[in-house]
Amino acid sequence: MIASNLPALQVAIPLIAAALCAMLRTGETAWKIALFANWAAFAVSLALGIEVAQYGTVSYMMGGWEAPLGIEYRVDAINVFVLLVVTAIAAIILPYARTSVAAEIDPTRQSWFYTMYLLCLAGLLGVTITGDAFNIFVFLEISSLSSYVLIAMGRDRRALLGAYQYLIMGTIGATFIVIGIGLLWTLTGTLNLYDLSTRIPDLGDNAAVLSALAFLAVGISLKLALFPLHAWLPNAYAYAPSVASAFLAGTATKVAIYLFLRFFFTIFGGEAFFEETPMPGIFLVLSLAAVFVASVVAVFQDNLKRMLAYSSVAQIGYITLGISLATETALAGSVVHILNHGLMKAGLFLFVGCIVFRAGVVRINELAGIGRQMPLTMAGFTVLGLSMLGVPGTVGFISKWYLGVAAAELGWWWLVALIVLSSLVTLVYVGRVIEVAYFRAPSGPVAQAREAPPSLLIPGGILVAASIWFGIDTSLSLDGALVAARLLVEGAF
Numbered sequence: 001m002i003a004s005n006l007p008a009l010q011v012a013i014p015l016i017a018a019a020l021c022a023m024l025r026t027g028e029t030a031w032k033i034a035l036f037a038n039w040a041a042f043a044v045s046l047a048l049g050i051e052v053a054q055y056g057t058v059s060y061m062m063g064g065w066e067a068p069l070g071i072e073y074r075v076d077a078i079n080v081f082v083l084l085v086v087t088a089i090a091a092i093i094l095p096y097a098r099t100s101v102a103a104e105i106d107p108t109r110q111s112w113f114y115t116m117y118l119l120c121l122a123g124l125l126g127v128t129i130t131g132d133a134f135n136i137f138v139f140l141e142i143s144s145l146s147s148y149v150l151i152a153m154g155r156d157r158r159a160l161l162g163a164y165q166y167l168i169m170g171t172i173g174a175t176f177i178v179i180g181i182g183l184l185w186t187l188t189g190t191l192n193l194y195d196l197s198t199r200i201p202d203l204g205d206n207a208a209v210l211s212a213l214a215f216l217a218v219g220i221s222l223k224l225a226l227f228p229l230h231a232w233l234p235n236a237y238a239y240a241p242s243v244a245s246a247f248l249a250g251t252a253t254k255v256a257i258y259l260f261l262r263f264f265f266t267i268f269g270g271e272a273f274f275e276e277t278p279m280p281g282i283f284l285v286l287s288l289a290a291v292f293v294a295s296v297v298a299v300f301q302d303n304l305k306r307m308l309a310y311s312s313v314a315q316i317g318y319i320t321l322g323i324s325l326a327t328e329t330a331l332a333g334s335v336v337h338i339l340n341h342g343l344m345k346a347g348l349f350l351f352v353g354c355i356v357f358r359a360g361v362v363r364i365n366e367l368a369g370i371g372r373q374m375p376l377t378m379a380g381f382t383v384l385g386l387s388m389l390g391v392p393g394t395v396g397f398i399s400k401w402y403l404g405v406a407a408a409e410l411g412w413w414w415l416v417a418l419i420v421l422s423s424l425v426t427l428v429y430v431g432r433v434i435e436v437a438y439f440r441a442p443s444g445p446v447a448q449a450r451e452a453p454p455s456l457l458i459p460g461g462i463l464v465a466a467s468i469w470f471g472i473d474t475s476l477s478l479d480g481a482l483v484a485a486r487l488l489v490e491g492a493f
Contacts, residue, residue, distance in 0.1 A: 005060075006044050006047055006048050006051070006058075006060075007048065007058060007060035007073035007075060007129055008060060008062065008073065009040075009044050010041060010044045010045065010048065010073075010083065010125050010129055011073075011122050011125050011126045011129065011139075013037050013040050013041050013044065014037050014038070014041055014118045014119075014121045014122040014125065015118070015119070015122045016037075017033050017034060017036070017037030017118050018114075018115050018116075018118035018119045018122060019115075020033050021033055021034060021111050021112075021114045021115040021118060022111070022112070022115040024111040025108075025111060026107075026110075026111065027101060027102065027105070027107060027110025027111055027113070027114070028098075029111070030110060030111035030113075030114040030115070031094075031097060031098050031101070031110075031114060033114070034094055034097075034114040034117060034118055035094045035095065037118060038087070038090050038091045038094045038118075038121065039091050039094075041087045041090075041091075041121065041125065042084075042087035042088055042090075042091040044087075045080070045083040045084045045086075045087040045088075046084070048075050048080055048083065049080045049083075049084055051075075052075055052076060052077060052080045056076075057074065057075065057076040058074070058075040058076075059072060059073075059074050059131070060072065060073040060074070060075075071130070071131075071132045071135055072130075072131035072132060072192060072193075072194070073129050073130055073131055074129070074130075074131035074193065074194065075129060076487065077480065077483045077484050077487055078258070078261065078262065078266070078335075078484045078487055078488065079128045079129060079258060079262070081335065081338070081339070081480050081481065081484050082128045082254065082255060082258045082338065083125060083128050083129060085251070085254060085338055085339050085342050086121070086124050086125060086128065086251045086254065086255065086342075087121075087125070089247075089250040089251055089342050089343070089346050089463075090121055090247060090250075090251060092346070092459050092462050092463060093243060093246050093247050093250070093346060093350070093459060094117075095455065095458070095459050096243065096246075096350055096353070096455065096456055096458075096459040096460070097114075097117075097243045098455060099357070099453060099455045099456055100241070100242050100243050100353050100357060100456060101113055101114075101241065101243055103357055104154075104155060104241045104242060104243075104356075105153055105241060109153060112149075113150065113153055113241070113243075116146040116147075116149045116150050116153075117146075117150065117243075117244075117247065119142055119143075119145075119146035120142075120143045120146040120147050120150060120247070120248075120252075121251075122139075122142065122143075123139045123140065123141075123142035123143025123144070123146065124139075124143045124251055124252065124255045125139075126138075126139030126142065126143075127139040127140050127143065127255050127258075127259060128255055128258055131192060131193045131194060132191050132192060132193065133181045133184065133185070133191040133192075133193060133196065134181060134185075134191045135191075136177075136181070136259065137174065137177060137178050137181060140174060140177065140223070140259075141174060143252065143255075144166075144170045144174065144223075147166065147170075147236075147244075147248060147252065148163045148166055148167050148170070149163070150240060150241070150244040150247075150248070151163040151166060151236050151239070151240040151244060151248075153240070153241055153244070154239045154240045154241050154244070155241075156239045158235065158238075158239045159239035159240060161235060161239075162232075162235030162236045162237075162238065162239045162240065163236070165231065165232045165235055165236070166232040166233075166235075166236045168232075169222055169229070169231065169232040170222070170223070170232070172219075172222060173218075173219045173220070173221075173222030173223045173229075174219065175219070176215045176216070176218045176219030176222070177215070177216060177219035177220065177223075178219075179215045179219075180212045180213070180214075180215035180216035180219060181212075181216075183208055183209075183211055183212035183215065184196055184200070184209075184212050186208075187199075187200075187203060187206070187208055187209065187212070188200065188203075193262070193266070193267055196267050197266055197267045197268075197269075200267060200268055200269065201269045201273070209268075210277070213264070213268065213277065213279075216263055216264075217260075217264075217279065220256055220259050220260045220263070221260075223253075223256035223259070224253045224256035224257050224259075224260065224316060224320075225253055225256075225312070225313055225316055226286055226287075226290065226316060226317075226320055227286055227287075227289050227290035227293060227294060227313055227317060228286075228289070230290070230294070230313045230316075233253075233309055233312065233313060234306050234309040234310055234313075235306075235309075236248070236309075237249055237305060237306070237308065237309035237312065237349075238303055238305040238306040238309050239305075242349065242350070242352065242353025242356055242357075243353070245305060245349045245352075245353075246345075246346045246347075246349035246350045246353065247346070249308070249309075249312055249345040249346060249349050250342040250343070250345055250346030250349075251342065251346075253312070253316055254338045254341070254342055257316070257319055257320075257323075257334075257338060258338070260320075260323065261323065261331075261334075261335075261488055264279065264323075265331075265488040265489070266487070266488065274326050279324075280324045280325070280326055281324075282324075283320050283321075283323060283324035284321065284324040284325075286317075286320065287317045287318070287320040287321035287323075287324055288317070288321065288418060289317070290313055290314055290316060290317025290320070291314050291317040291318060291321065291418075291422045292314075292418075292422060292425065294310045294311070294313035294314040294317065295310070295311070295314045295422060295425040295426055295429070296425060297310045298310035298311050298314065298429045299425070299428050299429045299432070301364075301429075302363050302364050302365060303362055303363060303364070304352055304355075304362045304363070304364055304367070304433065305349070305352055305362050307364070307429055307433075308345065308348055308349060308352065311345075311388065311426070311429070312341075312345055314422070314426070315337070315341045315344075315345065315388065316341075318333075318334075318337055318341075318399060318400070318403060319334045319337050319338065319341070320334070321334075321403060321419075322334030322337070322402075322403050322406065325403075325406050325407065325410065326489075327406050327409065327410070327489070328482075328485045328486055328489045329402055329405055329406040329409060329485075330402070330403060330406030330407075331484075331485035331488050331489060332402055332478065332481045332482045332484075332485035333399055333400075333401075333402030333403040333405075333406060333481075334403075334485075335480075335481035335484045335485055335488075336395075336398060336399055336402065336474075336477055336478050336481035337399035339395070339470070339477050339481075340387075340395035340396060340398065340399050340467070340470070340477075341399075343384075343395060343463050343466050343467045343470070344384050344387050344388055344395065344396060344463075344467055346463055347380065347384045347460050347463030347464055347467065348381060348384050348385070348388075350456070350459055350460040350463065351377050351378075351380050351381040351384070351460050352381075353456065354374065354377045354452035354456045354457065354460065355367070355370060355374065355377060355449075355452075357452055357456060358373075358374060358377075358449040358450060358451070358452055359373075359374075359445045359446050359448075359449040360445055361444070361445055361446065364432065364433060364436055365436070366444055366445070366446065367433070367436050367437055367446060368436055368437075368440035368441060368442060368443055368444075368446060369437070369440050369441050369442030369443065369446055369447070370436075370437045370442070370446050370449065371434075371437035371438040372438075372442060373442055373446055373447070373449040373450065373451075374449055374450070374451050374452060375451065376451055376452070376457055376461075377451065377452050377457065377460075378437050378438070380457075380460050380461060380464045381433070381437075382434055382437075383464050383467065383468070384463070384464060384467060385430035385433065385434065386430070387467050387471070388426055388430060389423055389426045389427055389430055390423045390426075392471075393468065393471050393472060394467055394468060394471040395466075395467045395468075395470045395471045395477075396467075396471070397471060398470070398471055398474055398477075398478060400419055400423065402478075403419055404416045404419050404420075407419065
């Protein structure tokens, strides 16, 4: 009975847990419920992954109503990869939350924090697993609204500004998405994604289809923070509570990227349709701008969390760069970077949270000597920073290698050179933090700081270990990404 309802449980478990947390008054009990729900959701993702690997695509009709009249949950090699990434990263972060949230959030609001956390998780999982276009919009709004609250709970008053900016930009993005979905429904008479994938190619060269594509492209680009539609992201990540920063950086934009891949490859007709549109050229230019402009801006940031936020914009640029090339190798690099960037950036924000917990500072100039006072924290930060740089033996190298190989296969050696050059810019801002942390004498609050407790170090350590493991043994991560890339190129559902 349970096995046959796994797709429904994927979303229902965190939703029910969120309702339970909303009725509580103590953060400790809410944390326990959230922890159980999150690990249960991860177990469901694993079970779905095994089922997809053995039997292929899983289709689940809500309430027994057949699509397109009913709502279908559909799991294949593409979205099960994202389900595993989101639930795994969220499950690793939650043990960290017990200590961090207790330190950063008022006790009367902690249960509400976990309620929003679970609602956001449920929304992200719903966007990923649903096979209904309007359901995507609904779940997207659930995740977005709860994200605004998570960000606003930051101790700095600027967190309210960050949440407000995110709300405005997110609302604009959602409006564009729902208009695009509405156009598709008008053209095809269905909201089921599988039906859309079979009916849209029959419409041929249709201006309304291209209009829907344009609305969806802008709306989803806002959600994934593609340059120059990224203005909401720096403040949102910089001033949110440490747990919220890590969670959103590791999961939210990755689901938006999945949404882009699902619509523009699976539904609109795969590589053949995508390359007939102006999208590859536009995305190539914007991706390169994201990689270089955001990285250069990161160099001049004094707030460590804000630096990592701009770094995220650059890393998203690598993912969309692979999408713009639209080959199997490039898409594999993009898909695997969904996992790789999630591991790296979630871990980096967790280690910054350790620094906030012990020293209470995030300004880079105030972190002098932190490497001596908190050696394990900064060792983890350094390894993940080197992974972003693309050092061999880390996950960052795998992503950049596949993007470089894809560019070389096309004969675009200039693009290979730009990918290498972009890593040198990353070296500047990562190296700046390492220099301050290890080559300056401790002063101010840092001089009194000591190593973070195990409850904060262990989750970050797991992400560091995963970044090294998947950088050496790619049999799980890259093989899954290659299968997903092949389906995307073919436009298979």
